[in-house]
Structure formats: structure tokens, C-alpha cells
Amino acid sequence: xxxxSHFAAGELVxxxxxxxxxxxxxxxxxxxxxxxxxxxxVPLGPRQVLGVVWGPGKGDFDYNKVRPVTKVLDAAxxxxxxxxxxxxxxxxxxxxxxxxxxxxxxxxxxxxxxxxQKVYRLGGxxxxxxxxARTRVLDVLRDYGGLSFTLKELAxxxxxxxxxxxxLVTQGAVREEETPRDLPYPRMDTARHGKPLTDDQAAAAxxxxxxxxxxxxxxxxxxxxxxxxxxxxxxxxxxxxLAAGRQALVMLPEIALSEQxxxxxxxxxxxxxxEWHSGVTMTERRRAWxxxxxxxxxxxxxxxxxxxxxxxxxxxxxxDEEHDTSYKQDDGVIYNARDMAVLRASLAxxxxxxxxxxxxxxxxxxxxxxxxxxxxxxxxFGESVxxxxxSIDMRAQxxxxxRWISPALVTAVMQRMERGEQSLxxxxxxxxxxxxxxRACGEQIACDHCxxxxxxxxxxxxxxxxxCGETKPxxxxxxxxHVEGKLAPIGPGVExxxxxxxxxxxxxxxxVLSSDLFSSARALKEAIAQIADGDVDIVIGTQLVAxxxxxxxxxxxxxxxADLGLQGSDLRAAERTFQLMRQVAGRAGRAxxxxxxxxxxxxxxxxxxxxxxTGDEEDFWRAEADARRAAGMPPYGRLAAxxxxxxxxxxxxxxxxxxxxxxxxxxxxxxxxxxPAPAPIARIRGRHxxxxxxxxxxxxxxxxxxxxxxxxxxxHKDLRVALDIDPxxxx
Ligand code: ADP
Ligand code: ZN
Numbered sequence: 001x002x003x004x005s006h007f008a009a010g011e012l013v014x015x016x017x018x019x020x021x022x023x024x025x026x027x028x029x030x031x032x033x034x035x036x037x038x039x040x041x042v043p044l045g046p047r048q049v050l051g052v053v054w055g056p057g058k059g060d061f062d063y064n065k066v067r068p069v070t071k072v073l074d075a076a077x078x079x080x081x082x083x084x085x086x087x088x089x090x091x092x093x094x095x096x097x098x099x100x101x102x103x104x105x106x107x108x109x110x111x112x113x114x115x116x117q118k119v120y121r122l123g124g125x126x127x128x129x130x131x132x133a134r135t136r137v138l139d140v141l142r143d144y145g146g147l148s149f150t151l152k153e154l155a156x157x158x159x160x161x162x163x164x165x166x167x168l169v170t171q172g173a174v175r176e177e178e179t180p181r182d183l184p185y186p187r188m189d190t191a192r193h194g195k196p197l198t199d200d201q202a203a204a205a206x207x208x209x210x211x212x213x214x215x216x217x218x219x220x221x222x223x224x225x226x227x228x229x230x231x232x233x234x235x236x237x238x239x240x241x242l243a244a245g246r247q248a249l250v251m252l253p254e255i256a257l258s259e260q261x262x263x264x265x266x267x268x269x270x271x272x273x274x275e276w277h278s279g280v281t282m283t284e285r286r287r288a289w290x291x292x293x294x295x296x297x298x299x300x301x302x303x304x305x306x307x308x309x310x311x312x313x314x315x316x317x318x319x320d321e322e323h324d325t326s327y328k329q330d331d332g333v334i335y336n337a338r339d340m341a342v343l344r345a346s347l348a349x350x351x352x353x354x355x356x357x358x359x360x361x362x363x364x365x366x367x368x369x370x371x372x373x374x375x376x377x378x379x380x381f382g383e384s385v386x387x388x389x390x391s392i393d394m395r396a397q398x399x400x401x402x403r404w405i406s407p408a409l410v411t412a413v414m415q416r417m418e419r420g421e422q423s424l425x426x427x428x429x430x431x432x433x434x435x436x437x438x439r440a441c442g443e444q445i446a447c448d449h450c451x452x453x454x455x456x457x458x459x460x461x462x463x464x465x466x467x468c469g470e471t472k473p474x475x476x477x478x479x480x481x482h483v484e485g486k487l488a489p490i491g492p493g494v495e496x497x498x499x500x501x502x503x504x505x506x507x508x509x510x511x512v513l514s515s516d517l518f519s520s521a522r523a524l525k526e527a528i529a530q531i532a533d534g535d536v537d538i539v540i541g542t543q544l545v546a547x548x549x550x551x552x553x554x555x556x557x558x559x560x561x562a563d564l565g566l567q568g569s570d571l572r573a574a575e576r577t578f579q580l581m582r583q584v585a586g587r588a589g590r591a592x593x594x595x596x597x598x599x600x601x602x603x604x605x606x607x608x609x610x611x612x613x614t615g616d617e618e619d620f621w622r623a624e625a626d627a628r629r630a631a632g633m634p635p636y637g638r639l640a641a642x643x644x645x646x647x648x649x650x651x652x653x654x655x656x657x658x659x660x661x662x663x664x665x666x667x668x669x670x671x672x673x674x675x676p677a678p679a680p681i682a683r684i685r686g687r688h689x690x691x692x693x694x695x696x697x698x699x700x701x702x703x704x705x706x707x708x709x710x711x712x713x714x715x716h717k718d719l720r721v722a723l724d725i726d727p728x729x730x731x
Pocket of ligand 2: 449451466469
């Protein structure tokens, strides 16, 4: 690429658009010229689309027929570092550049900045009848994952008249909203002091700041039990970064829920950071995107997609709870935000802090190999100590059918209530019951579109498929044998557990924390704040509660089914169970009162349960690492998956067999192919899914071989091909 940074009017420029075209298009630079990296609007057929000036034009087209750039958008041009990042991340994940650009431009109304404006987004209601034009409008809105656009942009992007959009608004299929203009964000005050640190914490903070002083890229694993002050320590690194005049990003797994975190940042720096996640309004998104690009937003707290914001000078990325599975995006562009954070930082000359009480094996191994620096906070702050952890052997407990809380656990909860302390009962299963069985014919109600059982949600009075989200009213008769009144719930979900709690502890004030019970992120935030204030005796929760909330009066954690997650064929089952249990147990005894964690298990001698109880993490990691190394599995070997899906099982299978018969590009790098096999979830949203798994040695050119291999497939309009490099879950 030529390193000129400005093109005069009429010169040819190469533009990357967010349209799925797979090539760059030539345009003429507009009146006044255009900068390299500029965000532009360009004509494409009948439409106007968003693009970025990527370099000089190729000139392989009749100059007179090349159209000019329509307009240059009012936004800071994309920096070289960002362009490089998109290319490298796209190469790694085998994602087309157009899709990478969509990730980088997830903000509405970029091309139109009046002071107040109407924007349009997906409304959720199906229009009475579908036309091609209407489909195009809805497709544009869906492509951008629920973002909104101005009327003109939307109509232009879809190549329709504004009347079509207005028609959809009347129908409720598109929603109209008002947004005000953008303002810079308040400055962070780095002169304020944080809490006085303990020696341990101060030493860790100093090491992080030293890294800063040295400059350049570097990654540090900050390991410490929950409550050891990791957040206090990395906020010092944030302060050092901001004081150096650079921007910082803190990534959190469940950002929408982290009111407490925002309050902490405000206490530390005197102003709220910029939030970036799916719960942020369209107005704020657009403002954030622009201000981050202009350097008028210093600290961003966000979900994984915050990694693709146009930072002007990114100096630090903190990935909190770095082991969390929600960093892996499994739909659309398949990427792991933790790994991409390291990539982005290495290109931006930024520092990375990976914080966790229970790091992923990948990160643990990188630290073990000396690629990452490692800092350990060994004790909890102040009086609080790690909870005492014990198992309750369920084989020796008398529990009635349809009940799940053992007498031993009941006694422990009672004691807490008498002392005015809180208990948490943890069950990682949403809904009322995981299975609905017909006692007349034995039928288990399954989803019509997936290979999954429907889960009863009594709160919603519906059956819900946790795979595809399909719901239907709870039937009164069996859909198979049509006998009435014989449908019975089997097994517990949190809603059913709540029922049991109400029966066993009639005087207790309870709260159920499960993502589907809250209509909005705000409602959930309020519930969490209420619990933190101590206004609840028993909290019943799914893995939502495992994510770093601070409940000072919580002193008991009861894990209803510690064995859940040990079954199953997932490579990471042991790792996941270990992490989840440690995190949940870490909720207890954060303040002055010591905590206790009780794990109900039918196999208390299982190595994972034993490792959780003894707390010997280093032993657990080493054993798990040895097992993976011996098997050539990640992080010591590499995996990649191809998921083929089609409405017809035969089409997906045929394509899979076709690929399996032509492993040439993979055998050339010594990789093995497994499959095709039905993917563990063999059907999602009416599409049959077939998976091939590729296993290779570390250090081979896996992506190139994968691309070549899959490139042999004959395209078919009904066949979808998804590539997953470093698959995490085996869905
Ligand atoms: P982690 O991120 O490791 O879970 P936190 O940073 O959230 O730990 O610390 C746990 C609790 O202890 C928080 O309420 C925090 O404010 C408090 N804390 C930690 N270190 C200190 C300190 N040096 N001085 C005062 N409070 C502290
Ligand atoms: Zn389904």
C-alpha cells in the first residue's frame, strides 16, 4: 500500500464498504479531496453505503465510469493501527473485511449530525405483508444487530423510498426515536487518590505502572481471589494510562449489570466512564463512537464489542474476568475478545491486564511459558477470608422427590437468617423445569425447530427453547398423545427452586436473579443494588450472580447441583465447573463476616470437586495442562471447526462429506479432520447443523489451510458455512 495520506479531488481511491462484496471498490475523491482512512458515503447501485478510504484506487476500470465519493462523513478518519487490526483480526478469524468493518461501525447516524434527529430501528412486529423493499429494510436493520439509522440513511442503504420505511413504522415493524446531538464526555480526574493500598496491592500496582513507564506492548495476568483487590489495582493502571494522556478500555463480561463498577470508577476519577454495550441507547452509542475517535472520551467500560471502537490513542485494555465465556462471540463474526484484545494492544503499543480469580487455561499457560507477566494477589482485602468450602454428600441426605435443598443446607440457611445475614442458593438453570414429561405416553416436549427440549418458564407461563428462543404457551394436553392433565415438570430450574424456598422458609425475603426474569438491564441493576443493600435474606440465582457483584452481607453460598457441568463431552467441562464454583464461592464473606460455601454433590470424590474444595488451584491447572498436552489439545495444540447448516439435513451432510473426502490442504500441514457429525445441537432455528473438527499442531498455518480447504466447497444458496477458529463451546 502506498503511504500517502491525502488524495486530491478526482484521484482514484479504493474504498472498503460494509456490504458483503469481498472486494474493494474504486471511487473518485470528492471536491476538496479525502484523507486515507476517512469514513465516506459512496453510491453502490441504487444505494448509498458506508465505507472507508483504504488506499489509492486500482484503476482497473474505465475512469470515466467511476463514480465520485458522495460525501466525507464528519468523523475522525480510521487510524492505520485500526485498519491493521481489522485486517489481522479478519485474517485470524477468516472473516471477510466487510464484516470486520461492520463491527467497527456499530453506531447509528454516523453520516448525519443535526442537533436533534429522528432515528429508526427494528420494531419487532411482523408487517402484514412482505415485499422485496420491506425485506431489504428489515435486513439492513438486522445486519447491524439492532442499531438504528436516520430515515434517509436507512432508505438509501436499503435502496428504497422513504415511504417504504414510513409504512413499516405505521406497522410497528420499524421504530422511530428522537436522538439529540453529541457532546464530549467529562474529563477523568487522575489527580484524585484511590484507596490506600495494602503492600501486596501496592507492589502489583507498581509493577503495572512500571510496564507503562517502559512503554510499548505487554500483557499481564493479574490473578487473585475474588475480593483481593484486583479492581483497585487495575484502576491504578488506568490512572497511570489516563495521566499519560492515553485512552483506557475496561472490558467486563456482563457490563449492563455493573452499576457498582461504574460507581467505583466515579468515586476514583470523579466522573462516569463511557459505557458501551447492548443496553446503551442509540444516542449514546453514536456520541461514544465519535468522541472516542476524537479523543474526547478517556475511559470506556464495555462489553466485547468495545474492542472495535475507533480509539485515538489506546494505552491500556483491562479484560476483567478474562476466563468468562461471554468474551467468545459465537454468532456472526466468531471471535474471542480476550485474544483480540491482545492483538489490538500489540498493534497499538498498549498494555493489557487480564484479571481473574480463575484464569483460563490458555492464559495460565501463556503466563507459565513466560509470554505474559504474572502478578498474584494472595490474600483477600481486610478481614474477609476465602469461604470455608465443604461438600454435602447427597447420597447420605434424605430429600423428598421434587425437592432439592438438603436438610444440611436448610439448617445452614436458617442460621444465617437468625443472624441477619444473607444466603445465596446457586443453580445454573433458568426457568421452572428443564424437562416437561407426559406421564401418559412418556413424551418429552421438544422444540419444533431444534434438537432441544423446551424449558418451562412459569413466570412467563410459556415453554421456551434455550437454543433458538422459540416460545409457545404451556399446553394443557400432550402434543403427542393428546391426553390432558398428565404433563409434569421434571428437574429443577431457579423458578422451581424459588417455590421450594418459599415453602421451606416462609418468612424469608427472597430475590431470584436470572437474566430472563428482568424486562430490562435497569430492572436487574435495581435488583442487584437492593441485594447489595442487604434487603434480602435468600438470593436464588443462575450464573448471573457469579459475575463479580459485591454483596457485603452474604455469608453462605449453597450450590444446589455441583455435578451439573461435570457430565457432557465438552473439552472444557472440568475447567468451567472449577471456575464457576470458585467464583460463586467467592461471593460469600466479602466484608467482615466469614463465609461458608456448601456444595451439594452426588460425587464428592470427583477430582474437580476435590480441587474446588481443597482450593489447590495450581495443582488443578497443572493436572489439566498435562492432560491437554498429552492429548495435543488447546492450548498445546489447535482446534478449528466448520459448521455447515442448511434447511435440509442432506445438503449439510453432503457438503460435510465432500469436505471430508478432500482433506488435501489440511493433510499438507499435518492436521486431522474429524466428522462430519451432527453438531452437538443438531438443529437451530430450523437449520440442520453438521460439524467437522480440525486438529492441528501449534505453529502451523492453520487459517490458510482452512480457507483453502473450505474454498473447495461448491456454493449453494441454502448452505451456510461458518468457521470457528479456537472453538470454545462445542455447540
Ligand atoms: P476483586 O476485584 O479482586 O474482586 P476488589 O478490588 O473488588 O477485589 O476489592 C474487594 C473489596 O475490597 C471492594 O469493596 C474494595 O473496595 C475493597 N478493597 C480492596 N482493596 C482495598 C484497599 N486497599 N482499601 C480499601 N478497600 C479495599
Ligand atoms: Zn428451538
